[in-house]
Amino acid sequence: MRSSAKRKAALIILLWGWLMPVPVFAGAYAAIVKDAELTLQDEDYLLSAEIQYRLSPKATDALKNGVPLFWAVNIRIQRQRDFWWDETIVEKNLRFKIQYQALLNVYRVRNEDSGEGGNFSSLASAMDALSSIRYVPVLNKSTLADGERYTAGLRVLFERELLPLPLRPLAYLNPQWYLSSGWYLWNMKN
Template sequence: MPTRMVSITHALRNVSLTLLALVAMSAHAGVIEPVRGQLDPTDKGYALISQFAIDLGSSLEDALSRGVPLVFTLEFTIERKRWYWFDEQIVHRTIDYRLSYNALTQQYRLATEGRQDSYATLADALLMLGKVDGLVVAEKKAIRLGNAYTAELRMSLDKRQLPKPFQLDALASKDWQVEAIPLNWQFAPGVVGR
């Protein structure tokens, strides 16, 4: 009887180790994490400078390499705190970025607001997707001296713009989830940054 119990214990341990290995080898979900964000005053207004570290995860990378375009949305807001009422939203801006792969040219294409660029590697395309440099997000008159503001910056995968057959996968599978971590910071004119 004890040898039978030992063999069952060994078998259960082997099965659990196998399942654990399969889970570890399965596709991992992606993450979009802000590395930095700041507003710089310019002649035209306030310009956003930011950088995101983007990891799509293996399922999204595979779908992209098979020709499924991915749309990412950059969302930026500025709010002014008010003690007597709800916070006042000063700026709300969204920009869509479309990332696709062309199998014929073997290049990744990144398109936004009428501009389109090609990259040889996915790493280069993701680096440029995550970089915002000098995008004017607010007019100077929108931000008043002496007031404190809160800025929020987020980039996320827009699952609604996936091709219809993939939208169900994106809702049901964790492999298609991309965690979008927001970046919040306080600033006042003259004291800008993270």
């Protein structure tokens, strides 16, 4: 009788531990936003950013076996308020894909929104191309009110839900698939 209760308790603890969400952290393998800025050109604010992608051995193996990897770069601009939550003025996503094409022996990097991309002979050169974002229009100057304070933020999310179905459960449980970044925040000058 007593061993049955212990087994039930152990089973409950095991299930509870399995169902609890795994914390997301930037470990040895993650995207890191090194620098980001919005510059005013004519009447538009343009985003430029430098991102470092550090692939884990599991992600590198999957990529070399033809599995495409997707990241979403989230851009958010908020108006700071003293007594309420900050108001989101702009929220924009840029989606990028990297895939190895074995027949051609090239890595293909593609901006999923604009369709722009390129072929690279090595993984290092493909990751370098993926790391630079240059002059992407984010918002018009007229959207911002004079005298207000604004905060801009950028983060990179690895899209595990776009992995092939058999790989997804492993990607949610294995820390080698936590390839996202935290928020990189800065104050805007308008």
